[in-house]
Amino acid sequence: MNALDLHTLKTLRRPLGVLAAVIAIGAILLSYTDGELQSAQRAAAQQQNQLREARIQLNKSGEEKETIVRYLDRYQYLQQLGFVGDEQRINWLDGLRFANRETRLFGVDYQIGAQQPYPYAAELNPGQLTLYQSVMKINLKLLHEGDLMRFLGTLARLGAGLFSVNQCVIERVDAGDNLRNQPNLRAECELAWITLRPPGEKKS
């Protein structure tokens, strides 16, 4: 017999068909079974993780209570400050107005951009918390450069929120006949008002 000539294959069509069917059906069933097994193993592994986390959570419950007691007051202060939770833009504007009056400047022009993720959040390792910033650009006139530092210091002390100064430009303006109480300098600054949102709270 020339082993697998056409005639031989024809005569073996039925057993070969049965063999192919057995392999195909077996492969499908095994593949399905393997999928089910992997799914069950994943579910079991997930459950073991939950169990481990539940144990850790229970073991740390005393520690967590201590943490809450230790940090709750300061957290609530940050909420009042407007750092935690929604933005308090009215507080910021009140702060600008009050700082302007306190430092006896000539008024502050401002522009506030849209809220966006804080670009340096990764440096702060926020975990489940989310950090945002709103960039405010202010223009103000000064008698001398020390007024700018007094203005920014006053704004920070007022507790209108938490901000960082990104950029400032101070330039001389022509004071004309050098009259007293006329601005000699013009300053333009960019402030980033930073807010923090706990997990589960959505942006308003």
Place this chain on the structure above:
Amino acid sequence: MNWPALPKFNFSFNRPDTGDKLLISVSARQVSAAHWRHGHFAGCDMFTYSDEGLAAFKSYLAEIRKSLPVHMLVDAVEEDYRFEALPHSTGRDRSALVNRKLKQHYRNTPYLSAQLRGRDAGKRRDDRYLFCALTNPELIAEWVQAVIECDLPLAGIYLLPTVSQGLVERLQLAQTNLLLVSSNSSGLRLTFLREQTLRISRLARIDATTAQAIKNYAEEISNTRLYLHALRVMTLDEQLSVLIVDSDDTLAELAEIVARDNPNIECHRLTRAEIVARIGIAAPALDSSADALYLHLLGLQAPDSNLAPANVTFGYRRQKLRRGINAAAGVIAFVMAVMGAYSWYRIYDINLEIKSDSESAARQTAARQIAELQAQYREATRQYPAAPTSGENLRSAVEISQKIGATTRSPETMMTIVSRVLEHSPAIAVKRFGWKYGATNIEPGGKADEPGFAAAAGGARRQSGLIDGEVRPFRGDHRAAIEAINGFASLLAQQPQVAEVKITKLPLNINPASALSGNTTEGGGLAGTAEFKLLLVFKPTL
């Protein structure tokens, strides 16, 4: 029987074949057929070697199950045996050499065979072959055709003497020179084995019914001894052992004559009772045909010298292939079923652990443990102070606010340093001062970006400043002005907080790649201005 016997090993791989098969013996006088079932057959059906016998044989085959493999035994005068040594070879070379030799010896028959029978003891270590053939294929042609026409798979065709070797093995005979003598349907069969290996065989057509038959048999035995000597298979000096296979107990006299007439021949007669006892053939089966013993030996173990060409055994090999495929399918199905069952058992076991929450379960399930731990945790949290979020988040929020406070910068430090240096540089007047705290330095334009466009993240943040100034008074002395600016820059660079100072613009562009024009008129106020720009960068730690 007290002849020397071969050591008996019971771990033989050649176990008796118990598979059902049809055994057929063809001789020039008659054809015997026996249905082998479960390791034996009950009796033989006999057919005369004639047209009538062939027709009856066909009718007999028509009743046989189609898948039954057929093994055919031929007892004929037209046979040939050659024991030859060929140069040692392997693989395709061996096949080519043997086929060439077979064609050389047997041109006119398709029924031929060659078996390797070991190596020579000489230096060349040649291969020793037994070549054998049925030289008259016409003898069995019609009977083979009848089998094929009935769609029965023909497994093999063998010469009767090759089956005789099985008798020696069954009886465990160890004689060096052994002559097997038996009276079959076609005459007296004399088969010579040297060291338990078939060397030569001949068939003497002697009518067993005549009174002179026994005497003629004895003469044939003596002649055979001379024949062996003539063929140089053995010398007359060597001891020859003769085993008379007397399946019907009619050759007792022959044994006596041989022993009496040939003192140098060791003769023994294997009686009917011994055959039944030692070979395992049933007495009625043995009595049913003169060839029954050889059919039984063929049923037990087919020899390796199959004469049938490939086209004759096509059906048998196709059947084996089919059975092999079916067996493979069965094995694969079984293995897959076992694997599948094991997997489902594991799935069941895992699901039982995941989902079961029965309190009576032998082991507490993970789901139940989680539920209990969470309940304990909820109970513990009832004693916590009311908090808007988890303790971890409270701590993170406070720490982040502290970090932001620690990383916040103002222009005050840089302004203080610039003011201090200006006190030592009276000729320098600052017109514009820019400051930036970010991952990139302040742009030479110095204008703050529009709100909403944050500085690019990535890299350590640092403070940088841009000073737009001029030299006052300036009366056209560019050399003095540039020296004053360089002095100012040098003083700034000496401050410990400063990492880098770079003058980005001078009052006079002395770059050879640029054009330069101006006026050299002397006099105050007419020489223009000496403006410059200077970039100042703090160390990143500040």
